[in-house]
Amino acid sequence: MSYSEEDRVKKQAFLYLARRSFFTEELSLKLAQKGFSKEVIDKVLDLCIKQGFLDDQKLTQQLVERARDRGFGSKAIWFKLCCRVGINSSVLQQVILETEKNQWVSLQKLIQKKSHQIQLLDPKQKNRWIAKMLRRGYGYEEIIRCLEEV
Known part of the structure; x- marks a missing residue:
């Protein structure tokens, strides 16, 4: 039994989507690497979007x-x-x-979780902790404001 190219693309797309979620462009690139034509890939991707498999x-x-x-x-x-x-x-x-509002909550949780380990009165430890939070992507003002509340 010979399957059409569209059926093969659908099968491959569903195999990929069964493993994990993909972005539309990401899945398109993976299917193109398999050698499928752009028109058929676009048709299958539209079908996946309509059925809710790609969002x-x-x-x-x-x-x-x-x-x-x-x-x-x-x-x-x-x-x-x-x-x-x-x-x-x-x-x-x-x-x-x-x-964005969840960021403040997550920063407060981190501070409360680590507050027993952090000696905020020691400037050296406080600066280390601030640097760590800056590396995690929090703003300096947010960190200072949150530390003042704790």
């Missing part, structure tokens, strides 16, 4: 939330995700702004 906005939201849960700030999330294939920078910026 770039939702995937961007998940990646930003996962990074926030790991304790990263807006700047670190931006630099980490802006270079990834398939992420639209305007969508990423919008999602980061929508979750």
Whole structure:
């Protein structure tokens, strides 16, 4: 039994999507590497979008939330995700702004979690901790304001 190219592209796309979520552009590149034609790939991608298997906005939201849960700030999330294939920078910026209020909460949780280990009265340790939070993408003013509240 001979399958059409569209059936083979669908099968390959569903195999990829069964393993993990992809951005539309990312999946398009993977299918193109397999040697499928651009027209058939676009047709299958449209089908996947209509059926809800591909949703770039939702995937961007998940990646930003996962990074926030790991304790990263807006700047670190931006630099980490802006270079990834398939992420639209305007969508990423919008999602980061929508979750901006969660940044303050995650910073407070980090400070409360580590407060027994941090001796904030010692300037050297305080500066080390501030530098660590800056590397995680939080703003200096946010860190200082949050430390003052604790």
